Amino acid sequence: MNTTPAGRIRREGFTFHGLRASSVENLREASCDDAGIESITGMSQPIIKRYSRFANQRRLAKAAILRLKRNGQEQCLENIANLGKRISLIHLGKRWGIV
Numbered sequence: 001m002n003t004t005p006a007g008r009i010r011r012e013g014f015t016f017h018g019l020r021a022s023s024v025e026n027l028r029e030a031s032c033d034d035a036g037i038e039s040i041t042g043m044s045q046p047i048i049k050r051y052s053r054f055a056n057q058r059r060l061a062k063a064a065i066l067r068l069k070r071n072g073q074e075q076c077l078e079n080i081a082n083l084g085k086r087i088s089l090i091h092l093g094k095r096w097g098i099v
Contacts, residue, residue: 034048
């Protein structure tokens with residue numbers, strides 16, 4: 001059995017690519033800028049931007065949800081969630097040739 005750090009990582013079900021992406025997302029969510037992430041990870045700016053897009057999307061979505069809740073628009077949140085479910089189903093249906 002492989003007892004190296006890499007072997008343990010693989011046994012736990014992680015991939016190195018996934019860890020690279022997660023590290024950028026975590027640094028972005030900790031408010032690191034591109035230059036800081038580049039210096040820590042050694043990744044290029046285009047790769048950092050690619051991996052950061054999900055962290056940025058989550059941050060913006062959380063902020064939007066908080067604004068809606070603050071304004072008492074919980075029904076709006078429910079409508080958005082239902083719309084998202086319908087759009088996802090339509091997209092899958094088109095992909096599978098059902099719709």
